[in-house]
Amino acid sequence: MTTPTAPAQINTDSYEAKFGFHDKDEALFKSNKGLTPEIVAMISEMKDEPQWMRDFRQRSLEIFRQKENPPWAGNQLDNIDFDNIHYFVRATDRDERSWDDVPEYIRKTFDKLGIPEAEKKFLAGVGAQYDSEVVYHNIREDLEKLGVIFVGTDQALKEHPEMFKEYFGTVVPPADNRFAALNSSVWSGGSFIYVPPGVKVDVPLQAYFRINTQNMGQFERTLIIADEGSQVHYVEGCTAPTYSSDSLHSAVVEIIVKKGARVRYTTIQNWSNNVYNLVTKRAVAYQDAVMEWVDGNLGSKLTMKYPSVYLMEPGAHGEILSLAFAGEGQHQDAGGKIVHAASNTTSTIISKSLSKDGGRTSYRGLLKVYDDCENVKANVRCDALLLDEQSRSDTYPTMEIDAPDVSIQHEAYVSKLGEDQLFYLQSRGLSEEQAAKMIVNGFVEPIVKELPMEYAVELNRLIELQMEGAVG
Amino acid sequence: MSKTPLLEIRDLHATIDGKEILTGLSLSINAGEVHAIMGPNGSGKSTLANVLMGSPRYQVTKGDVLFRGESLLGMKPDVRAQKGLFLAFQYPVAIPGVTMVNFLRQAMNAKRGEDLPIREFRETLFAKMDLLKMDQEFARRYVNDGFSGGEKKRAEMLQMAMLQPAMAVLDETDSGLDIDALRTVAEGVNALMNPEMGLLLITHYQRLLNYVKPQFVHVLIDGRIARSGGAELAEELELTGYDEMEEALAVAANA
Numbered sequence: 001m002t003t004p005t006a007p008a009q010i011n012t013d014s015y016e017a018k019f020g021f022h023d024k025d026e027a028l029f030k031s032n033k034g035l036t037p038e039i040v041a042m043i044s045e046m047k048d049e050p051q052w053m054r055d056f057r058q059r060s061l062e063i064f065r066q067k068e069n070p071p072w073a074g075n076q077l078d079n080i081d082f083d084n085i086h087y088f089v090r091a092t093d094r095d096e097r098s099w100d101d102v103p104e105y106i107r108k109t110f111d112k113l114g115i116p117e118a119e120k121k122f123l124a125g126v127g128a129q130y131d132s133e134v135v136y137h138n139i140r141e142d143l144e145k146l147g148v149i150f151v152g153t154d155q156a157l158k159e160h161p162e163m164f165k166e167y168f169g170t171v172v173p174p175a176d177n178r179f180a181a182l183n184s185s186v187w188s189g190g191s192f193i194y195v196p197p198g199v200k201v202d203v204p205l206q207a208y209f210r211i212n213t214q215n216m217g218q219f220e221r222t223l224i225i226a227d228e229g230s231q232v233h234y235v236e237g238c239t240a241p242t243y244s245s246d247s248l249h250s251a252v253v254e255i256i257v258k259k260g261a262r263v264r265y266t267t268i269q270n271w272s273n274n275v276y277n278l279v280t281k282r283a284v285a286y287q288d289a290v291m292e293w294v295d296g297n298l299g300s301k302l303t304m305k306y307p308s309v310y311l312m313e314p315g316a317h318g319e320i321l322s323l324a325f326a327g328e329g330q331h332q333d334a335g336g337k338i339v340h341a342a343s344n345t346t347s348t349i350i351s352k353s354l355s356k357d358g359g360r361t362s363y364r365g366l367l368k369v370y371d372d373c374e375n376v377k378a379n380v381r382c383d384a385l386l387l388d389e390q391s392r393s394d395t396y397p398t399m400e401i402d403a404p405d406v407s408i409q410h411e412a413y414v415s416k417l418g419e420d421q422l423f424y425l426q427s428r429g430l431s432e433e434q435a436a437k438m439i440v441n442g443f444v445e446p447i448v449k450e451l452p453m454e455y456a457v458e459l460n461r462l463i464e465l466q467m468e469g470a471v472g
Numbered sequence: 473m474s475k476t477p478l479l480e481i482r483d484l485h486a487t488i489d490g491k492e493i494l495t496g497l498s499l500s501i502n503a504g505e506v507h508a509i510m511g512p513n514g515s516g517k518s519t520l521a522n523v524l525m526g527s528p529r530y531q532v533t534k535g536d537v538l539f540r541g542e543s544l545l546g547m548k549p550d551v552r553a554q555k556g557l558f559l560a561f562q563y564p565v566a567i568p569g570v571t572m573v574n575f576l577r578q579a580m581n582a583k584r585g586e587d588l589p590i591r592e593f594r595e596t597l598f599a600k601m602d603l604l605k606m607d608q609e610f611a612r613r614y615v616n617d618g619f620s621g622g623e624k625k626r627a628e629m630l631q632m633a634m635l636q637p638a639m640a641v642l643d644e645t646d647s648g649l650d651i652d653a654l655r656t657v658a659e660g661v662n663a664l665m666n667p668e669m670g671l672l673l674i675t676h677y678q679r680l681l682n683y684v685k686p687q688f689v690h691v692l693i694d695g696r697i698a699r700s701g702g703a704e705l706a707e708e709l710e711l712t713g714y715d716e717m718e719e720a721l722a723v724a725a726n727a
Contacts, residue, residue: 419528420565426549427525427559428575428631429582435550438578442569442614 022241031088060174060184067178086216087186089131095152125150127207132188147196156192171254179278183219183252190220195230204233211240217248226261233264242272255283257291264292271299281307288315296323308337311345322351323447326359335364343374351382355391364396371402382412476541478503478670485534486523493519495695504667511692512714517674521643525559556638560628567615600633604660621648629660639670646680658683678710
């Protein structure tokens with residue numbers, strides 16, 4: 001290409017330059033590598049936890065040891081060396097409410113990532129996690145006065161013990177799967193949100209997760225309770241330095257959407273390509289409640305994540321919008337699960353995936369309707385776009401429909417970046433690269449248009465970053 | 473007087489999948505001229521349009537295409553577009569998720585090599601849409617996605633109006649249009665035509681030529697120009713049909 005500025009731009013826009021940097025290892029405390037009952041006990045000790053949580057962790061460790069990897073993972077998880085991971089890394093022992101109080105080197109990292117600036121501009125509250133623990137949490141004062149709680153999960157265990165115990169581990173029990181068990185035994189950090197009845201949080205709350213230490217595991221745990229008639233939009237983003245050795249991120253997210261409430265949970269996952277991202281996300285939606293997952297996966301080495309919604313009572317609606325982009329050496333195994341456990345429930349899954357440079361995307365989905373449910377409507381649509389011949393996309397839909405009165409639509413399409421589309425756009429003066437970007441932007445538009453403007457811009461930027469050198 | 477033609481096609485041969493479709497086509501178009509190429513199905517009309525624009529599906533095996541004296545062969549389609557060539561497609565493809573307004577803006581910026589101020593762009597866009605009797609809402613729709621046949625053709629004309637090419641090739645722009653739409657499109661084309669511009673209408677039927685008057689009509693048979701003439705040739709074709717003309721030409725060739 002003849003654009004003189006292009007080479008320099010590619011350089012400063014690379015993942016390495018923007019997100020892949022790392023701070024000096026200045027952790028206050030770092031557990032020895034490996035996972036033992038002693039290390040788990042030490043985490044509890046350092047966090048000064050109540051006995052029930054100490055027991056919960058040890059029980060979960062037992063379950064983890066008994067469980068196998070998910071069968072569909074094949075040999076893809078075999079390279080994770082569970083003995084070579086730091087399970088707990090404490091950078092600072094305080095969760096601050098003012099950025100000024102956050103240690104300078106950590107603050108600089110979040111400055112670089114634009115978090116405090118975004119907070120000022122368009123967010124109702126921000127949480128920031130650095131390695132194992134939350135270093136900053138704040139929420140707009142007016143929302144706090146209305147009774148909205150937005151704190152680090154460790155802090156919530158101390159400050160709201162009853163509510164915490166009532167809901168924690170009820171949506172995703174430790175025995176759900178091997179990585180949920182692992183998270184349950186060593187969890188640290190994450191966000192805790194409670195929105196009181198009728199309160200509508202009009203702008204998003206955001207959390208940002210940053211891994212800094214090499215060979216570490218981040219195991220945050222997020223719990224969101226939207227009380228009757230309330231509304232909240234939570235957004236999470238994440239990045240990590242690019243290291244030659246692998247890191248592990250294994251979170252558990254539990255969401256309770258009560259009668260008439262509405263929760264939207266948006267993820268823009270942008271881990272560096274050395275991170276295994278194995279996450280369990282699940283929501284239960286009660287009468288007339290609406291739960292929406294907007295799940296964007298662009299980073300990581302391997303992601304296995306299938307946000308799910310259990311529709312528990314009539315009128316509940318679940319929606320999963322999944323966007324995956326796999327480049328060289330990446331596998332995005334994403335999708336979603338909807339369980340219709342009540343009559344008059346509706347759901348939509350839209351999955352859009354892109355693969356390039358030999359990257360691989362898989363859509364894995366479950367649609368389940370229990371036998372006593374009537375008037376259920378479900379819609380699944382999966383589109384995959386392959387940007388070159390080396391890339392791969394697979395669809396693994398599962399349907400378990402035990403009820404007669406069910407309307408289900410399922411469509412799946414795989415297409416290649418079309419020669420005709422490229423030619424058409426090029427005939428209007430766009431370069432091949434501009435044309436490809438335009439086609440890709442159009443392809444992901446149904447997901448991107450659901451995001452608040454700032455995130456839509458960010459997501460498009462990340463997609464463009466992935467697209468650099470995709471064609472030509 | 474030897475003036476360089478705007479577009480000069482010299483003994484053009486082109487193949488698709490190894491099959492030769494254009495078999496030695498020559499044609500010269502000067503600024504200010506309207507030419508029509510008419511021909512039966514399979515005579516190579518669309519191939520010509522696509523080859524001129526540089527479609528990767530076709531291979532040029534012989535001959536040349538000169539635009540203002542410069543060979544277009546070897547130039548990518550976007551470079552040809554930036555030089556001032558435009559093709560209104562017979563079957564425009566859909567680009568789902570991309571709005572007309574966004575597409576047109578990027579196309580205009582790409583052609584100009586700099587960003588047109590948004591306000592100026594919008595004013596131009598709405599003026600051109602008025603010209604083509606298009607609702608402004610149309611600009612919000614995704615490019616060719618779910619468009620009717622007539623809407624697609626109008627969208628092509630809108631692109632032409634925005635990009636203001638020096639040389640426009642209209643590939644079967646009349647097909648799929650009812651009489652009112654045809655008239656609107658033709659009026660648009662006439663309004664865009666100017667003495668600096670060349671226009672090549674590729675069509676099967678004569679009806680578009682009732683509204684956009686060509687000075688030159690060429691009959692394309694088996695990948696080359698079999699006969700050239702003035703506007704009256706189109707009328708003759710309408711009366712005789714392609715079969716009869718082909719026969720007459722064959723007889724003449726053998727005589």
